[in-house]
Structure formats: structure tokens, C-alpha cells
Amino acid sequence: MKPRLVFVHGIGGPRDPAAELDEWLRAVATGAGPAGHSAHVSALTGGWAADARFAYYGDLFRTAGAQGGAAGTQDHEDDELLAALLLEAVDGRLADPGLDLPAAEAAALRHARTRLAPPSGAQGAGAPARRVVNALTSLLAVPGLRATGGWLSARLTAGMLGQVARYLNRAESDGTTTLDRRIRARVADCLDPEGPNVVVAHSLGTVVALETLHEHPADIALFVTLGSPLGIRGAVHPRVRPHPLATPATVRRWLNFWDRDDLVAARPVLEDFTxxxxxxxxPHSRRVDSDGAWVHPAATYLAQPAVAGPLVEALTTLAER
Structure with a gap:
């Protein structure tokens, strides 16, 4: 039986789903060889090993705002949540005793923190949106981050990161249903109701996928999460549904991967609180180590043999049944 492989993306601008699917599959193929699965690479990229789908929902973020609330209220709540999320991520990185931060990065993180949480009474503290942009300006000064992160400006980056807040605040409506429900419906539409499914989710997509799988009866042979923000204690963790966090009933195996240099993956050992x-x-959390200043992209994770190996092995086993 050919399993269904569903990729769930995170934040970002407009995407070409077909091109993204090809990129993610090729990244898995890159890691599969060193993991000892070279014989299965052509089956993966050629579509014989799995019925691969890319669950695209990025276009749903194009229209901002919610119906039925006071003007500007929702944007302010989103900005507050984004500021809290960034502050927690920065604090987590600064406090990690196992990191040997380069001087330039440590200075940028400290400067970003001051901009996110200025001392009481400080002049020019500004609204949360301004604090976020100012903090991101500091973070984007880290050598290599702007180039390898694909981020062109602090304002553009704030808009993309704001997608996390817009999803978790669950208030934007098209008059029929909320943004978060429309996003989960896109993922659910990609799942095979008969199974088996293998779901690979990245960043915000790990939150979306987790919530979708709690609502969906399909058999999930393997759930893989990459660079997940699920452990961000104040801004993300309490807002995930259902709460407390739990493994969805139909998931038979859950692998969670994190990179120590990934700013987004705070509190990465998900089994400690799931x-x-x-x-x-x-969840079974495993650390991977990638080179470069910006290790968060999905393709960077998928090209790791430690990630690609068990993914290809699971697909191959399912296909041979």
C-alpha cells in the first residue's frame, strides 16, 4: 500500500505548492543517502514510495483583520502576542548554558531584548508593533541571518512571524468560520481518511498539524515535527488546543527534531510536557546540528540524515505491506 505523505509548512510569504513539494522531497533525498537509504531515493522523488501532498494555507493569511470586533483591537492583540513570543525565544537563547554564543549574536540578542521589554519609564518604548520591528532590526544584524533566513526587512519579518499570533488568537473570521479552522481544513483535506499517513510539519505547521490530527480519525503511522514552537511557555504552549498538550489518539509514532541554533525551537524536548x-x-525529541547562522528552514532539517533516515524507513515499510 502506498502511504500518504503530507508536508505542513510554517510561516512565510506566498509559495508555489508544487515547487515546495519538490524542494522538500529533494531535501529528504539529500539526507536519505548518508542515512543508508540511497536505494530508495528515486522512489521517493519519483512518487513511487508515497502519495506526497503539500498542505498549503499561506494564501489564507493575505487578508488581515477580523469581523465583528473593535477596529484595531485584533491587530493589537496579535502584536502583543508576537512581542511575547519573541521575548521568550530571545530569553531562552540567552539563558541556555550549553550555548557558546558568538559575541555579535549575544549583543544582538541583548539589544533585541531591551527593545522588546524596555525598562519601566523608558522613553520611546512605543506600541508592541514598534517594539517587535525594532527588536527584529537588532536580530537581523546578526552576521548571516538576513542572507540565509530569506528575510528582506524587519517589517516583512514581523509580518511573517505575526502569522503565529494570528493563528493562535483565533479571532479572524470570514463571516462563516475562523482563520485557524480554515487553515486546519486545508491540512485535513490532504490526509487519507483510510490511511496510513505520514505527516511532516514545520514551525507553525507543527501547531496546525497537531490540532488537525486531534480532530481527524485517519491513521497516522508517523508524525514528524521540525523546529517546533510548541514549547514556548507563555506565548504558544497555553494557547494550543486541546490543552494540556497530548499526543493525538491516532498517532502511532512521533519524532520531534530541534537544532540548538534554532531560535524558534524553545523548550524543544516536547515529551517533558506532552x-x-x-x-x-x-514525542521522542532528537537534536540535530546544521551549519550556518539560520538553521530554521524546513529543507535544512529534512536534509539531515537523522531526520530523513527514519522518515524514508517508515515510508518504505508502509509501502511494502
Whole structure:
């Protein structure tokens, strides 16, 4: 039986779903060889190993604002949540005793923190949106971050990161249903209701996928999360539904990967605060190490042998049944 492979993306601008699917598959193929699965690379990229789908929802973020609220209220709440998310991520990185931060990065992080949480009574503290842009200006000064992150400006970056807040605040409506529900519906439409499914989710997509799988009855043979913000204690973790965090009932295996240099993956060991399902399935977190100043992109994770290896192995086993 050919399994269904569903990729779920994170934040970002407009995407070409077909091109993204090809890029993610090629990244897996890159890591599959060193992981000892060279014989299965052509089957993966050629579409024989799995029925691969790219769950695209980025276009749903193009229209901002919510219906039925006071003007500007929702934008302010989103900005507040984004500022809190960035502050927690920065604090987590500064406090990590295992990191040997380069001087330039440490200085940029400290400067960003001051801009996100200025001392009481400081002049020019500004609204949360201004604090976020000012902080990102400091972070984008880290050598290599702007070039390798694909971010052109602090304002553009704030808009993309703001997608996390817009999803988690769950208030934007098209008059029928909320933005977060429309996003989860896109992912659910890609799942095979008969199974088996392998779901690979990145960044904000890990939150979207987790919530979707709690609502969907399909068999999930493997759930892979990459660079997940699920552990961001104040800004993300309490807002994920259902709460407390738990493994969806139909997930048979959950692998979570994080890179120590990934600013987004705060509190990365998800099993420390995620309840197992009835079959005792809990996340199993593994650290990977990539070169470069910006390790968060999905393709960077997927090209790691430690990520690609178990993914290809699972697809191959399912296809041979």
C-alpha cells in the first residue's frame, strides 16, 4: 500500500505548492543517502514510495483583520502576542548554558531584548508593533541571518512571524468560520481518511498539524515535527488546543527534531510536557546540528540524515505491506 505523505509548512510569504513539494522531497533525498537509504531515493522523488501532498494555507493569511470586533483591537492583540513570543525565544537563547554564543549574536540578542521589554519609564518604548520591528532590526544584524533566513526587512519579518499570533488568537473570521479552522481544513483535506499517513510539519505547521490530527480519525503511522514552537511557555504552549498538550489518539509514532541554533525551537524536548495517548505514544525529541547562522528552514532539517533516515524507513515499510 502506498502511504500518504503530507508536508505542513510554517510561516512565510506566498509559495508555489508544487515547487515546495519538490524542494522538500529533494531535501529528504539529500539526507536519505548518508542515512543508508540511497536505494530508495528515486522512489521517493519519483512518487513511487508515497502519495506526497503539500498542505498549503499561506494564501489564507493575505487578508488581515477580523469581523465583528473593535477596529484595531485584533491587530493589537496579535502584536502583543508576537512581542511575547519573541521575548521568550530571545530569553531562552540567552539563558541556555550549553550555548557558546558568538559575541555579535549575544549583543544582538541583548539589544533585541531591551527593545522588546524596555525598562519601566523608558522613553520611546512605543506600541508592541514598534517594539517587535525594532527588536527584529537588532536580530537581523546578526552576521548571516538576513542572507540565509530569506528575510528582506524587519517589517516583512514581523509580518511573517505575526502569522503565529494570528493563528493562535483565533479571532479572524470570514463571516462563516475562523482563520485557524480554515487553515486546519486545508491540512485535513490532504490526509487519507483510510490511511496510513505520514505527516511532516514545520514551525507553525507543527501547531496546525497537531490540532488537525486531534480532530481527524485517519491513521497516522508517523508524525514528524521540525523546529517546533510548541514549547514556548507563555506565548504558544497555553494557547494550543486541546490543552494540556497530548499526543493525538491516532498517532502511532512521533519524532520531534530541534537544532540548538534554532531560535524558534524553545523548550524543544516536547515529551517533558506532552501527555502520551492511550497507546502510550509520546514525542521522542532528537537534536540535530546544521551549519550556518539560520538553521530554521524546513529543507535544512529534512536534509539531515537523522531526520530523513527514519522518515524514508517508515515510508518504505508502509509501502511494502
Amino acid at each position: 501527555r502520551p495517548n492511550a497507546d502510550a505514544v509520546a
